[in-house]
Amino acid sequence: MATESPAGESSSRSKRTDAQRNRQTVLTAAAEVFITSGVDAPIRQIAAQAGVGMGTIYRHFPTRADLVTAVYRHQIEECAGAGPDLLASAGSPFDALRQWIDLFVDFLVTKHGLADALQSDSDRFAALHAYFLDRLLPVCAQLLDAAVEAGDIRPGTQPYELMRGIGNLCIGRDNDPRYDPRRLIALLLQGLQRPQAS
Amino acid sequence: MATESPAGESSSRSKRTDAQRNRQTVLTAAAEVFITSGVDAPIRQIAAQAGVGMGTIYRHFPTRADLVTAVYRHQIEECAGAGPDLLASAGSPFDALRQWIDLFVDFLVTKHGLADALQSDSDRFAALHAYFLDRLLPVCAQLLDAAVEAGDIRPGTQPYELMRGIGNLCIGRDNDPRYDPRRLIALLLQGLQRPQAS
DNA sequence: TGACAAAGCGGAGCGCTGCTCCGGATAGTA
DNA sequence: TACTATCCGGAGCAGCGCTCCGCTTTGTCA
Structure with missing residues (x-):
């Protein structure tokens, strides 16, 4: 295949x-x-x-997924590469995670219909979905693990679920002032953090 | 129209x-x-x-939206009607909100492709989107307001954004054990709550 | 009851898709 | 220059949404 x-x-x-x-x-x-x-x-x-x-x-x-993948390959690789860099440069693992998610969201939101395609009900984009997972899931997992290790967030969250959730939140018509996926994702991250006064 | x-x-x-x-x-x-x-x-x-x-x-x-709306009309109305009831019966406004969202998610998840259609990029389902908003947005707003009033959650969240976010999280193939929208929505609600030790 | 509009019905047909397949063109080699 | 493996183009098929109009059915009125 x-x-x-x-x-x-x-x-x-x-x-x-x-x-x-x-x-x-x-x-x-x-x-x-x-x-x-x-x-x-x-x-x-x-x-x-x-x-x-x-x-x-x-x-x-x-397949269509092959074409889409080839077009956005460099940007996906960039996003994957940014994970470790952010982990080294950010103030905390949680900050690194947040900034990396920002990058990911920026990438998705600026590509018209890409987030939709990623979760498309048809399997026309199965290969695209697979490529995203191959490249980005390990990065997300690493960031997540580091944040858990540092005690920034509660353990138990699965990288796949988080990434797919973020992708899903980015679905839909662009430029709707009533809907900014970033605000909801910030809320989600807030929920991920440990209660600060434990 | x-x-x-x-x-x-x-x-x-x-x-x-x-x-x-x-x-x-x-x-x-x-x-x-x-x-x-x-x-x-x-x-x-x-x-x-x-x-x-x-x-x-x-x-x-x-339009296709007219057909879909007619098919699910009763269930949408039921969901809309459950809002005030839950507000009266639940232990707190926040609990009412949580339970109502549970109902909404159950409805979406059990209808194959419905959540996808709601946020579809094409406007084939515009009327469906509008009907959902007409009936459910006021209910969500009421629950949200009550929870803010009671001090359960922080103010500032827009009902439209919350509803669409929840709808988006329900998009995708069903029965994937790696992805349960309910877990992410729980996280989101957690982020919505005020820091408990203010 | 019988006739006759009005309302409703069915599906052929058009335009637009994804995708295949093969006759013809072309590049690289001998 | 001649030849073949490789590559190209787009006609053609199937599946879809949606329209349009000749035919059928219903309800009414004399």
């Missing part, structure tokens, strides 16, 4: 040069279309934007 | 008897199909189950 590399980036090596070029063209076009039409944009539209046929897109990215 | 009654139930009066019968047939069929295939089930499938044409469904329920 999976190529040798999670997002199939290495598949761009040892291919014909026109194929490599097309792959990049599709990635660029997809990134542009995702901004305006969301990650659910019709494949035909992405193909038109790239000036290639649909077959070309499906050949390079068999 | 709207009929005289929010979900158009009164439209079953003063119509031809065969039309009334068909309306009921469609409602019953839709309820059955929703259980197995979710609220996103193809209209053709509901029509087949009811043994009517698609035109009949669209005539009685112009």
Whole structure:
């Protein structure tokens, strides 16, 4: 099911040069279309934007999740990499966790429809879901463990549940002044903290 | 845009008897199909189950939201009605809020795909969203106000944000042992409570 | 009872999707 | 230059939402 590399980036090596070029063209076009039409944009539209046929897109990215993953790969990796850094630089493990979640939320909120896709009822995005989990779950777990270790938060919270909850809270139309997922997530973190006057 | 009654139930009066019968047939069929295939089930499938044409469904329920609303109307009303009752019977306003949210979550979780639909990116379900807000937002606001009044929770939380957050947390595949929205909602409520040793 | 609007019904049909598949073009090599 | 493995394009199929109009049924009135 999976190529040798999670997002199939290495598949761009040892291919014909026109194929490599097309792959990049599709990635660029997809990134542009995702901004305006969301990650659910019709494949035909992405193909038109790239000036290639649909077959070309499906050949390079068999599932939609593969395409989305490839487009956002760098940012997901950045987010994963930021975890340990924050743990070292922040004032406390809890602060690191909070800041890392901020990064994660910023990433999700600025990608139109990405959070929706992650929890989509259909399994069209199963591979995307899997990639997020592979890369980010260990980071979240590490931050969570450190915060528990430091006594900042109560133990028992599962990283998967927390991440999925945060992702879920980011679902929905953007720019609704009545709804800011950050406020609810702050509340959630508050609930995670130990009662301060134990 | 709207009929005289929010979900158009009164439209079953003063119509031809065969039309009334068909309306009921469609409602019953839709309820059955929703259980197995979710609220996103193809209209053709509901029509087949009811043994009517698609035109009949669209005539009685112009949008999908109208159909979903009509199917779940009684349960939504029950949930709305439970608010004041709980406020009178529960030990504290905060307990009432908690129990009411439990009811709301139970309702959402047992309807396959309903929570997804409520926050759907497309506006196919706009009327459903509106109906939920019309009926449940005032109830939630009342419970929230009472809890603030009693000093159980900190002020400042907007009912809309809370309800939508809870709805969002209920999104996703059911029966995943790794994810129980109730645990996160409990955490959220914990964060809502005043620091007990003020 | 019989006739006749009015109301209701069914599903063919259109437009839009995702995805496949194969004839034709192209790149790299001998 | 000739040749083949590789890649490309988009026609085509299936599934969906939704509309539209010829046909059927109902209720009424003479």
